[in-house]
Amino acid sequence: MVDLAFRARRAITAAGEVARSIGVSDGKIVAIEPYDADLDADRVIDLDDDVVLLPGLVDTHVHVNDPGRSEWEGFETATRAAAAGGITTLVDMPLNSIPPTVDVESLEVKRKTAEGKVHIDVGFWGGAVPGNLGDLRGLHDAGVFGFKCFLLHSGVDEFPPLGAQELEDALRAVRSFGAQMIVHAENSDAIEHAPAAQGAQYEKFLRSRPRGAENVAIAQVIELARWTGARVHILHLSSSDALPMIATARRDGVALTVETCPHYLCFTAEEIPEGATEFKCCPPIREAENRELLWQGLADGTIDCVVSDHSPCTPELKRLDIGDFGVAWGGIASLQLGLPAVWTEARKRGFALTDVVRWMAERPAAQVGMRRKGHIALGYDADFCVFAPDEGFVVDVGKLAHRNPVSAYHGRTLSGVVRNTWLRGAEISGEEPTGTLLRRGMC
Template sequence: MSAWDLAFRARRAVVTAADGSRIETACTVGVRDGRIVAVVGHDDPADADVVVDLADDEVLLPGLVDTHVHVNEPGRTEWEGFASATTAAAAGGITTLIDMPLNSIPSTVSTDALDVKRAVAEPKARIDVGFWGGAVPGNVPDLRAMHEAGVFGFKCFLLHSGVDEFPPLSPDELEEAMREIASFDGLLIVHAEDAQIIADSENAGGRDYAGFLASRPRAAENTAIADVIAASQRTGCRVHILHLSSADAVPLVAAAKKDGVRITAETCPHYLSFAAEEIADGATQFKCCPPIREADNRDALWQALSDGVIDTVVTDHSPCTTELKRFDIGDFGVAWGGIASLQVSLAAVWSEARRRGHSVADVVGWMSAATAAQVGLETKGAIAVGKDADLVVFAPDQEFVVHAEELRHRNPVSAYDDRAVTGCVRSTWLAGRRVDLDGPAQGRLLTRG
């Protein structure tokens, strides 16, 4: 009998050292029963039933952990669903995703709704899937039960969410929810835009992207984030700022961290890849909330990542049908706001990161290690002994052009359509088994802890 079920022999692999640092090195990774059991020298004997030899142009990475995905099933499966979402994720090197509590129907705001979501996901998940709960008006009594049922935390909005069945919290409701979540040391994740500032801003209607951008000003994010920080200080609740797009808020987050506030923040590939000045009028595939901002703002977000103020990069995959993007009229006021990017997120971030002098190990840190740590998935996010054998064979120098109709997303809508990117996922492995994009589902449903 062989010592290992499987071995990966790679001249380049991003592994995690004993001190937690990520290094790129030549090695052989041994796998048994779905876990990594050895990381040894590249030329050491590989006593395995199967040996996978990576090509010279390939790098072995830990699978990505995407903690911000709207799968939308049940209720809006025509927008996306667990079968299509997890297939697209696997094609893009993502081996774990955490599903948002909206835009499915019902929203995941009770244990009953969580049971519905899990029942739908289990037979379709091609990768591992966990779930966020929701914090909405009136469901404070449900929060502890959802926490005990294994959700990874609770999402809330401070303004209209875009769907009526997931209403926002008022300032008083926010603080009430935070006090309850703090009582069991849970995590609140916040869509932080101030409703009043946006209501007072310019109308978002029409084909003009500049007009849409003006309707979601940086001040709306900055004010809301300051309010969340203050409420966290009062309640002791752990908080996470979702899809940070305003670089003006970075000093607020940095100061809060320095003051001991338990706060983390994420940004998204589209904020790191695109700039408002480049978006054509009527190009509603770029509409998202908060919006894609100017090039100087994008540069500042990259700096915040480099400095460690922004902790993670996640997709905020928020798909819809082609019709809902309203390409027929190109009106930013009525088009659905959201960018689908599960399959292309790694390539998009790596393309821009390498141009700015970052390493593939940096990208692994933002998109795998830190995201796994944020939600407490201790066996994810690293190539190290004891971790799940969730692995990606990645060709960092291979260029390709994104074609929306060729992606595994349910609908052929993508802000990355016709964009040239660098970095190709050649295979994805979940618990030591290669993911067959057209084969049976092999993912597991995850719970917190």
């Protein structure tokens, strides 16, 4: 006897895309049987033939900005948007909230802010900044999933970057207790010597954040990881130039994982209109040729996963009134749209939904050590996304659930609609928050 059974002509499991009946009890997957199996269930849901049952997506790169900048976003709006996009678990970044999550006290402030407001499950990253080396172990023991650092100005003064020696010291520290460091890898010297970003031309902004700034920083991180033995993760890779050295480092045994984001896989520098500051992000969206090489990096496994880097702000901070890339806030608001955006481009290139699930559910969960998320498998949380892959829609920013109506995807036609999302065997309504706050090692 099970509480709930899904009968799906198409479901993504370890066997690939197959017809299955899936039984759920007490919020866990307890049975995976052939489609025609007679599961004794209190409730049976027969899914339409035009949908695919996916595991709930896991987004490990989200800026909720709460507390302190809740006018940019907040736990209630961010998690509602995530659920609408098929995401059932996210991990919140340690900045742009005030205070940033750089010690146990600030982590508790963030947890208290989030409590009772989350529609999905939410975990937290800690931050590594100058002067908090002694706080890292306490944050680790308090359940953060790892530590984020910058190698250049983060965009907010309260989260300063690490210098080379500080980064080495932090890597040795996290290595000593088995944690990981996630790195915004752009080199500050390279960017200081690049032309300044100003005006409405995207090309000028692109020159201000050259590929070389990423490449140099990633090379530095790789060598420090090699020396220290620490586990490192490269955030939001946008420079395809770095792929060969990443592949070489991994062949050498460096403990290195890499992510990219939907906007780097969907947009190209050539198509960004003048003054369209909603496309500004750091590192930047690059050229079409670069985009195709990122797709190749996903195909060959050099890039592990795709996560949103949802970094929203108020419309005023995007400076849409003047369209100046030099002064606009850098960040793409996309939490609700990652799955259809990636699927739209992936299917054009011959990828399957099993690939998308690997990039957006299985591997992000593995990267942060979540043992019950990201798969439709026995013993896993009954987190599901019911997805209609052949249904199209035009993005209307006014209908998205994140707080401020700004997104680079506005007006874009995408394939794939999330019909509904389930968290531990209960459909997410978007009205009553039912998510939980996660700690490393407990999920």
